Amino acid sequence: MDDKKILLFSNDFTDFPIGPFPYDPEHSAMGEYHYYPVKGYTGQWYDPITDSNYRGPSWIVTEEDGKKFMEQMRVLTPGKHISCPTLVAGDKDWEDYTVSVRMRPLYTKEPAGLLFRYQTSLMHYAFMLCDQKACLYLVEKEKRELLGEANFDFNCDTFYELKVDVKGHLMKCYVDNKLLIEAVNDRYSYGSIAIAAYMPTQFTDVKVCCDSDEYQNYIRKKQVKEKRVADKRLKYPQPKLVKIIDLKDFGAGRQIRFGHLTGTDEWFFVMAQHQKRVYKDRYAVINCLTAVSIETGEVLWQIGEPSRLKDNAYLTADLPFQVYDIDGDGADEVIMSRNFKLMILDGKTGKVKKAFRRRLMKTRQISFAALNLKNMPSTG
Secondary structure, eight states, rough: OOOEEEEEEEEEEETTSSSSOOOTTTTOSSHSSSSOOOSSSTTTOOOOOOOOTTOOOOOEEEETTEEEEEEOOOOOOOTOOOOOOOEESSOTTSSSEEEEEEEEEESSSSSSSEEEEEEEETEEEEEEEEEEEEEEEEEEEEEEEEEEEOOOESSSSOOOEEEEETTTTTTEEEEEEEEEEEEEOOSOSEEEEEEESSSSEEEEEEEEEEEEHHHHHHHHHHHHHHHHHHHHHHHHOOOOOOOHHHOOOOOOOOOEEEETTTTTSOOEEEEEEOOOOSTTTTOEEEOOOOEEETTOOOOEEEEEOOOOOOOGGGOOOOOOEEOOOOOOOOSOOEEEETTTEEEEETTTTTOOEEEEEEEETOOOEEEEEOOOGGGOOOOO
């Protein structure tokens, strides 16, 4: 990089321990429902790609002769470009900058390289080496438009420096300081950066810089944006801690409903824990249901046995219970499904008022008969 430029970002991965880049070993949808950070050091990077059909890390930190590399280690089916393993860093407010990386592709027939003006994993520009060519793409959802290409002879044994200089709508792409592609496109005017590869590739020495005028423009726009957000926040009520309720051993993640269980103005919440059956989250059942006063924090009633197991708190689906005044008596009931029964519970006591049992058919499949609440048999 030019010494006169201001360095925005630099990483040679020496701050990472040898081993896998942190990932969700279940490759699950847990992050859609909970704040579920992966365990371990991620530095200034994050992995935006989740593949439920893959087990193991996509990225590992490795070393040779004291030099560390971030290596994309997944072997994908050639030609099937569904989701490209990607690591993202930087600020989405960056506009004009120069980004570079040293890269060694361990397979030359599939794309590997730099993403810039990165919005999402499906919206960015990509400068990649692939099949003896250097290629510049505009990626927008499922569309991948080739903006420019140049012949470039490369192999699996050599590290190459890929560099992109982007200013306004003009993009210049270099390999080992040789200009190979120059293109103009106005789809994205700002964005962060990323490294990406469909097949195993080693990356190191990632740098992003800009000149002084670009840096001052970036700082100015960032300050204006922060002030705009702060001013908007002042127009709305500010959060204030009112109460802390100890969930003891019946706590759960997001499985909560609210209502007037006693027929008064007092608010209660009902929280459900679950147990997993058969496979992952697909057949989770309610293990414990607890009604709690929001005003006092006292438990109104509880059915089932609570658990302190973490696995009984986190779930990527809704559990079958709801709070509603289904009989119109002015007090909310709790409607739930448990142990092959659909039940209406008295909101005041948790006792079963009515229940409907699912019947097993000859095919041994569960059949849901038409439900008539008025004719529902009472328990006992």
